[in-house]
Amino acid sequence: MTLGFVLLVHTAFDRAEQVARYFAANGCPVVVHVDGKVRPRLFQQFRDRLADEPLIRFSRRTRVEWGTWSIVRATQMASARLLKDFPDVRHVFLASGSCLPLRPVAELRDYLDAHPETDFIESVTTDHVTWTVDGLEEERFTLRFPFSWRRHRRLFDAYVAVQRRLGLKRRIPPGVSPHLGSQWWCLTRRTLDSILTAPDRAAIDSYFSKVWIPDESYFQSLTRRYSTQVESRPLTLSKFDVHGKPHIFYDDHQPLLERSDCFVARKIWPRAEGLYATFLDDNRTATRRAEPNPGKIDRVFSKANERRGQGRPGLYSQARFPAPGFENGLTCARYNVFSGLDQLFEDFGSWLSGRLGGRVHGHLYAPDRAEFAGGETVMNGCLSDSAALRDYRPTQFLSNLLWSTRGERQTFLFGPGDAQDVVPFIARDPNATIVAVSGAWAVPLSASNADFDTVKAEAARLQRAELVFLRTLRTPGVAARVHQWTLADFLADPPERLRAVMDEMSGPGPRRLTDLPAMRDTRGIPDFLFRLRNGGVKPLVMGNFDSNGTIADRGPAAQRHAG
Amino acid sequence: MGLISSYRMRLRRRYWRARAFRRRRQLRVVRDRTRSFGPGAILAASTVRNERARLPYFLDYYRAQGVDHFLFVDNGSDDGTCDYLAAQPDVSVWRTRASYADAAYGVDWLNWLLRQHAHRHWCLTVDVDEFLVYPFCDTRPLRALTDWLDASSVRSFGAMILDMYPKGPIGGRSYHEGQNPFEIASWFDSGNYMFERNPMYGNLWIQGGVRARTFFADRPRKAPALNKVPLVRWHRDFVYVSSTHALLPRGLNLTYDAGGGEKTTGVLLHAKFLSLFVDRAAEEAERSEHYRGAGEYRTYAGGLDGQTDLWCKWSERYINWRQLEILGLISKGNWA
Numbered sequence A: 001m002t003l004g005f006v007l008l009v010h011t012a013f014d015r016a017e018q019v020a021r022y023f024a025a026n027g028c029p030v031v032v033h034v035d036g037k038v039r040p041r042l043f044q045q046f047r048d049r050l051a052d053e054p055l056i057r058f059s060r061r062t063r064v065e066w067g068t069w070s071i072v073r074a075t076q077m078a079s080a081r082l083l084k085d086f087p088d089v090r091h092v093f094l095a096s097g098s099c100l101p102l103r104p105v106a107e108l109r110d111y112l113d114a115h116p117e118t119d120f121i122e123s124v125t126t127d128h129v130t131w132t133v134d135g136l137e138e139e140r141f142t143l144r145f146p147f148s149w150r151r152h153r154r155l156f157d158a159y160v161a162v163q164r165r166l167g168l169k170r171r172i173p174p175g176v177s178p179h180l181g182s183q184w185w186c187l188t189r190r191t192l193d194s195i196l197t198a199p200d201r202a203a204i205d206s207y208f209s210k211v212w213i214p215d216e217s218y219f220q221s222l223t224r225r226y227s228t229q230v231e232s233r234p235l236t237l238s239k240f241d242v243h244g245k246p247h248i249f250y251d252d253h254q255p256l257l258e259r260s261d262c263f264v265a266r267k268i269w270p271r272a273e274g275l276y277a278t279f280l281d282d283n284r285t286a287t288r289r290a291e292p293n294p295g296k297i298d299r300v301f302s303k304a305n306e307r308r309g310q311g312r313p314g315l316y317s318q319a320r321f322p323a324p325g326f327e328n329g330l331t332c333a334r335y336n337v338f339s340g341l342d343q344l345f346e347d348f349g350s351w352l353s354g355r356l357g358g359r360v361h362g363h364l365y366a367p368d369r370a371e372f373a374g375g376e377t378v379m380n381g382c383l384s385d386s387a388a389l390r391d392y393r394p395t396q397f398l399s400n401l402l403w404s405t406r407g408e409r410q411t412f413l414f415g416p417g418d419a420q421d422v423v424p425f426i427a428r429d430p431n432a433t434i435v436a437v438s439g440a441w442a443v444p445l446s447a448s449n450a451d452f453d454t455v456k457a458e459a460a461r462l463q464r465a466e467l468v469f470l471r472t473l474r475t476p477g478v479a480a481r482v483h484q485w486t487l488a489d490f491l492a493d494p495p496e497r498l499r500a501v502m503d504e505m506s507g508p509g510p511r512r513l514t515d516l517p518a519m520r521d522t523r524g525i526p527d528f529l530f531r532l533r534n535g536g537v538k539p540l541v542m543g544n545f546d547s548n549g550t551i552a553d554r555g556p557a558a559q560r561h562a563g
Numbered sequence B: 001m002g003l004i005s006s007y008r009m010r011l012r013r014r015y016w017r018a019r020a021f022r023r024r025r026q027l028r029v030v031r032d033r034t035r036s037f038g039p040g041a042i043l044a045a046s047t048v049r050n051e052r053a054r055l056p057y058f059l060d061y062y063r064a065q066g067v068d069h070f071l072f073v074d075n076g077s078d079d080g081t082c083d084y085l086a087a088q089p090d091v092s093v094w095r096t097r098a099s100y101a102d103a104a105y106g107v108d109w110l111n112w113l114l115r116q117h118a119h120r121h122w123c124l125t126v127d128v129d130e131f132l133v134y135p136f137c138d139t140r141p142l143r144a145l146t147d148w149l150d151a152s153s154v155r156s157f158g159a160m161i162l163d164m165y166p167k168g169p170i171g172g173r174s175y176h177e178g179q180n181p182f183e184i185a186s187w188f189d190s191g192n193y194m195f196e197r198n199p200m201y202g203n204l205w206i207q208g209g210v211r212a213r214t215f216f217a218d219r220p221r222k223a224p225a226l227n228k229v230p231l232v233r234w235h236r237d238f239v240y241v242s243s244t245h246a247l248l249p250r251g252l253n254l255t256y257d258a259g260g261g262e263k264t265t266g267v268l269l270h271a272k273f274l275s276l277f278v279d280r281a282a283e284e285a286e287r288s289e290h291y292r293g294a295g296e297y298r299t300y301a302g303g304l305d306g307q308t309d310l311w312c313k314w315s316e317r318y319i320n321w322r323q324l325e326i327l328g329l330i331s332k333g334n335w336a
Helices: A013-025 A040-049 A070-085 A105-114 A153-166 A189-196 A201-208 A218-226 A251-260 A273-279 A295-309 A348-356 A387-392 A394-404 A423-428 A442-446 A452-473 A487-491 A494-506 A525-534 A557-562 B003-026 B055-065 B081-086 B107-117 B142-151 B209-214 B275-287 B291-303 B321-327
Strands: A003-009 A030-034 A056-058 A091-096 A186-188 A236-238 A264-266 A335-339 A359-363 A410-414 A432-438 A481-486 B028-031 B043-048 B069-075 B091-096 B122-125 B130-133 B159-163 B193-197 B204-208 B231-233 B239-242 B246-248 B266-270
Touching: A003 A013, A003 A070, A003 A105, A013 A030, A013 A040, A013 A056, A030 A040, A030 A070, A056 A070, A070 A091, A070 A189, A070 A218, A091 A189, A091 A264, A186 A189, A189 A218, A251 A273, A251 A295, A335 A348, A348 A359, A348 A410, A348 A494, A387 A394, A394 A423, A394 B193, A423 A432, A423 A452, A432 A452, A432 A487, A432 A494, A442 A452, A442 A525, A452 A481, A452 A525, A481 A487, A481 A494, A487 A494, B003 B107, B003 B239, B003 B246, B028 B081, B043 B107, B055 B081, B055 B130, B069 B081, B069 B107, B081 B091, B091 B107, B107 B122, B107 B239, B122 B142, B130 B159, B142 B231, B159 B209, B204 B209, B275 B291
Parallel strands: A003 A030, A003 A091, A030 A056, A236 A264, A335 A410, A335 A432, A359 A410, A432 A481, B043 B069, B043 B122, B069 B091, B159 B266
Antiparallel strands: A091 A186, B028 B091, B122 B231, B130 B266, B193 B204, B239 B246
C-alpha cells in the first residue's frame, strides 16, 4: 500500500464509483471528496453504495467553484484525511471522477516505486507559461480576485482593470516562488505533509485564497518550497481547448489513448462504455512498459485547437465566414491573372497552358459565361459557368474555384470587357499574380472593320473600365504581385517582359523566350490612337507612341494619368 | 447591436410567440406521450404531410443517433401517416387541417410545441427528408455532441442543407419504404455554395448547391436558402422565425466563426430528389402552401419530370462525414 488516490467528484457518480472501486480492488486507498453542491440525498446514496469497501473513505465536503480557492480547500481536506487514515501511503495521486487509468494500477505503482522520492507535478515559472487563456499569468499572484469569473465577469474584469490602473500589487509571501501547472499531480507523502503542516500555512493559505485559479498554483508553488526532486510533468494526460475547457475522450480515442502510455487520462465522457470497459479490465493483454508519451494525442488536440482558432485559410463555409480583415488568407492557393496579353497574342491561352501547366481558363469573368478551361460548363465542385450565378457573388466564385481545385495552379484571363466586381478582392490577395498590359484591347479594335463610331464607343467603354482597374491596382493595401505595363512599354521588348513574368511563375527558364506565340499586327496602333484622339476619345492607357509608329522613349505618360 | 435594435428584436420575438399562441388551437392531440421522457431527453420535432413512405427510415435513423422522443404535427395527411406515428412508442402527434402557409410554413405550430415540451431539452427540428450528419457521427451518438456543446456553453448547432440527388433520372429508381434514401440519392455538389451574413438576424444566408446550379442559374437571388440551425438547447423564450433558418434571440444564429476560425458544424443530408418528389412537385405547386407561394415548387414542376438528371461529372458521391470535413462543408471545430 504505497499509493493512494484523492478523488474529486461532482457528477457522473456511477463512473466515479467504478473507478474508485477499481483503485481499491488493487489495494490503493481512495479518499473521495464530493462537491458540497451535490444534494445530500444523492451524496448519501453514493456513500452507501461504497460502504462495503473499507479502502474508500469520504472527506468533509465543501462547495467547490471553478477557479476559486474552494477546490484547493477540498484537495487539502481529502489529502489530509488520506495521509492520516493510511499511514503506509507514500505517493498521493490527485484525480477527478472523470479520470480513467489507462494502464493497470500495478504498473503505476511499479513506476512510483522506481521513483520513490519524486514529486510528479507540472510546475512552471510564470515567465514560461504559454497556455493561460485569460492572459493573466504573473498577475494571478499579484492582484486580488474577489469576484467570480463565471458569475460576475464584468466585476471581475473591472476590478482587474482598476488594480492595474492604480498599480495595486499584493506582496508575495516570503518563501513562495510563483509556479503554475496542471492541477492534477502525484506528490510524495513527505512533500504533501510539509505543505499541509507548514507552520505558516495559515498565512500562505490566506494569500493563495485570493490568487486567481489557485488550484493551478498552490501545490505547484509550494512543492518547489519543500520537494527535493520535482519532475515537472503530470502523470495525468489532460488536454485543453482554446477556451481553456478540457478536451473530452470518447470511445474512438481508444487506440490513441493506448499508444500514449500515460497512466491516467481525463476527461472521459461518462457514457464512453468502450473506454471504461477496456481500461478498467486488468486482464487485458499486457501492454508495453514505455515512458508516458502523450505526443500523438497532443498533435490531435493541437490540430483541433488550430482548426477552431485559425481555420483553413481560403475556406468560406457555414463554419467559417470571416469578417473583412479576419480572413487569414483571402484564398487558399496561388493563382495567376493575365490581363490584355490575349489581345496581343494569337491563342495566348494554349501557349500559357503549355508553359505553366495547371489549369488555364479563358475569361472567367466574361460577360456571357465563365469560360472554364476546355470549354467545360461545370468545373470542380460543380461550379456552374452561369454568369448570373458568378456575378451574384463574384469573389466567392473565385474562392470556391480555388478551394475545389486545391493542388492545381489556376490561371485565367481577364480584361476590361469582363465583369469587374472581383478586382478589388484580387488586388488585396497575396495569392494573386496579376500580369496586365493596359490598352492591349486597342490591338484587335484597331483591326476592326466596324463603323468608326461603334469602335470609338467601344474604346471609350473599355478604357473607362481599365482606368478603374489600374487605379485599383495602385490603391493602398494591394497585396497581389502586380506586373503592369502600358501597351507601348510592353511592345518595347515583349520577350524580355514575358520572360520576367514566366520566371517568377514557373522558375527560371531559358535566358530569352524563343517560342513566343504569334503576335498580332501592331503597326496600325499609332494611327488608330491618332484617329481616336481626334475622334474625341483621348487614349490614356496605351503609353506613348510617336507619330512614326515607333515607340517613344519617354516615360509612360499613361501611367501618370491612370494613377 | 444597440439598445433600439435589441428592443426591436424583442418585439419581434414576442410577435412570433403571439402567433404561436394564437395558432395553438389549430393543433388537436392525437397521441401525447410527452410525460414519458425525463429531463435530459433529446427531442426531435417535425411537421409532416403524407410522408408515410419516408417515416420508417427517418425514425430509425434518429433513434439510432439517440433521439429519445419525437414531436410531430400532422398537417392533414390522408395516407395513414398519422396512424402510423400514433402507433410508435416514442412519438407524440398533433393533428391539424389548417393552412401550412398561414402557420408560417409550420413554424407557428412547432414554436408552440417546443415552448410547451422542449424547455431545457436539446431539440432537433428537421423535416422528414433531412438527415443530420455531424463530426464523428459514426462513432459518437448525438448525446456526445450535446454534452460537449453543454460543456462548451454553446446553445445551438448549425447544419446547412446538402441536397442529395441520384445519378441518372430522378424517377429512375423508385424508393421503397424503409430504404436508406442515400442508396439512391448518393451524390451532391461539393463546392458551389455562396454565403452572406444576414444583418437582421446575424445568421449566414447560404445559397447554392444543385438547386441553384440547375433551377436558379439565371436568377440566383431566388435560390432557396440552405442555412439551418436545427439543433438547439431549447428555452421556452426561443422562437424560430423563418423555418429553421433563423432563431431569436439572435445569438443562437452565430453558428459560424467570424474571426477566421471554424466552429463545429454538421449538415442535413436532404433526400428531396427521389422518385417520390416528381409527383409531389406538381402537387405542391398546385396547392401553393409553400414559401413564396410555392414558387420554388412551380420551378421544379416546370423544369422537372422523371427524366431530369441533376448529376454532372463533378458531382461527389457521399461516403462519410470525414469526406465532408475535407471538402470544407462541415467542420470539426475544436471537437476532437
